[in-house]
Amino acid sequence: MNDRSNPPVALLEQLRAIVGERGLLTEAEDLAPFTVDWRGQFRGRAALLVKPASTEETAQVVAALATAGVGIVPQAGNTSLCGASVPDASGTQAVVNVSRMNRVRAIDLDNDTITVEAGCILADLQRVAEENDRLFPLSLAAEGSCEVGGNISTNAGGTQVLRYGNMREQVLGLEVVLPDGRVWDGLRGLRKDNTGYDLKHLFIGAEGTLGIVTAAVLKLYPRPRAIATALVAVPDPAAAVALLGRLRAACGERVTGFELVSRACLDLVFRNIPGNRDPLPRPFAWYVLVELFDSMAGPALAEMLEAALGEAAESGLADDAVVASSQAQRLALWALRENISDAQKTEGVSVKHDVSVPVSQVPRLIAESDLALQAAFPGIRTVAFGHVGDGNLHYNAFPPRARRATSSPGRHR
Ligand SMILES: Cc1cc2nc3c(=O)[nH]c(=O)nc-3n(C[C@H](O)[C@H](O)[C@H](O)COP(=O)(O)OP(=O)(O)OC[C@H]3O[C@@H](n4cnc5c(N)ncnc54)[C@H](O)[C@@H]3O)c2cc1C
Structure with a gap:
């Protein structure tokens, strides 16, 4: 765009003709919610926002832009x-928001597949699967x-992820609008597809750099x-990793979730989110x-879990459980x-990391990071939690609690 913040009138007219009045936003106050991220950490400015309602509209919008x-x-x-x-802050970019494309196009129960548009909310997809006596396993x-x-x-x-894999594992087919506005139609539901290059994988995890996903x-x-669900107190992250192995040996592929949570995380939740209490x-x-x-x-599943946890407790891998x-x-x-x-958002600014290591290395990651950070920034508060069964940990750091500017320097607020 030549004039950095003012899109040419002809372009606006062209976009309005494609998506209609309600599909185009240009006023700063309308754009505001779409230019700040979930954490409120990244604020940008947009020249305009377009909300196409179909793949065809998306293709035309992308071609025009x-x-x-x-x-x-x-x-x-x-x-x-992560923003x-x-x-960005230039005010020259256009946000293309896919939320209006939220239809379920088809369900094929014999093939165990569902075809949805890109704006379908994950919880709605889970609900539709459940209504059809199926599970869509992505859950966050x-x-x-x-x-x-x-x-x-x-x-x-x-x-x-431990049981069902990442989103990549759930995708059989994709429809994508390419950067020049052409539509790449890879919307196939084949369980077995060995016809050469599997191009859909280029778009998965590409963060929009190669095109706009419109359906899958x-x-x-x-x-x-x-x-069966349990909260298990464990002596340390090494015991958590050992417990995972024990549970898999005892319960097999039934182990679906295995989330590590430090006490610091629970304290954050109790302090900042009303209605939660310590179950132990x-x-x-x-x-x-x-x-x-x-x-x-x-009921056998809960008994199986209790028995496995009982054995883990005897081996010193679990201190208590509910x-x-x-x-x-x-x-x-x-x-x-x-x-x-x-709870972290309410607590204040933190430096966030989303780190993946082999499962066996999770205890080392936590121990060495804690040591290094405490040495560099004494009093820093670290918060570790996450999908230890996948070796994927959220490892975040809050600044030390502010010291009082009084004569008692040892006391913290
Ligand atoms: C409380 C909370 C918990 C979370 N927990 C997890 C977790 O456990 N695991 C995890 O992996 N993530 C987690 N996330 C982050 C996670 O990546 C997002 O929640 C989610 O996957 C992003 O979906 P979104 O629709 O909000 O995408 P957006 O935030 O809108 O976009 C994310 C990225 O995808 C691009 N993009 C969006 N739509 C399209 C499209 N149609 N075509 C091409 N590119 C597109 C955007 O440009 C951007 O780069 C969490 C987030 C929050 C707030």
Whole structure:
């Protein structure tokens, strides 16, 4: 664009003709919610925002913007935690938001697939799967607002990667609008496809750099008939890794979630998010939230988990545990884990890391990072939690609590 912040009138007219009045935003106050990220850490400015309602509209919008030389920031639910979904500060970029494309195009229960548009909210997709007696396994704390296009473009993980894999593993086919406005139609639901290069994988995890994902064919799974969930206090992260091995030996592929949570995380949640309480009688330094799924019904799953945890306790791998005895208790245990991100947001600014290492190296990662950070920044508060079953950890650092500017320098606020 020549005039950095004012898109040419002809371009605006062209876009309005494609997406209609409600599909084009240009006023600063309308653009504001789409130019700041979920954490409020990254604020940009956009020249305009377009909300196409179909693949055809997206293709025409992208072609028009490309011809005009306007940079495009694809956006779905805008829950990205690293500023990737918002424009830069130049005021010259156009946000292309896919949220209006939120239809379920087809469900094929014999093929166990669902075809959805990129703006479909993850929780809605999960609900439609459940209504059809199926499971869509991607599950993460942002599921009420993140959308399929964003999940695909970030190759999102969540809490069930251990059993079902990342978003990449769920994608059988994709439809993408390329940077010049052509549509790449790879919307196939083939379970076996060995016809040469598998181009869809280029777009998964590409964060919108290669095109705008408009629809996908995704895998569905049998809905679990039994679920057993426990919060287990463990002596340290090494015990957590050993416990994972024990549980897999005892319960096999039923181990679906295995989330490490430090006491610092729970304290953040108790301090900042009302309605959460400690389910164990006394505090421990480390916990894991364990969940088993079984496609067979029956109470045996909880007994299996209790027996495995009992053996782990005898070996010193577990200090205490609570097994959920109702869906309400299960949700309360998960709330402790899922509220950690919100609790951190309320607590204040932190430096966030999303680190993957081999599962066996998780204890070393935590121990060595803690030591190095304390040496460099005495008093720094570190918060470690995450998908230890995948070797993927959120490792975040808060500044030391501010010291009082009084005569008692040893006391903290
Ligand atoms: C509380 C919370 C918990 C989270 N937990 C996890 C977690 O456990 N695991 C995990 O992996 N992530 C997690 N995330 C981050 C996660 O990546 C996002 O929540 C989600 O996958 C992004 O989806 P979105 O629709 O919000 O995408 P956006 O934030 O809108 O976009 C994300 C990226 O994808 C691009 N993009 C968006 N739509 C398209 C499209 N249609 N075509 C091409 N590119 C596009 C954007 O340009 C941007 O680069 C969490 C976020 C929050 C807020």
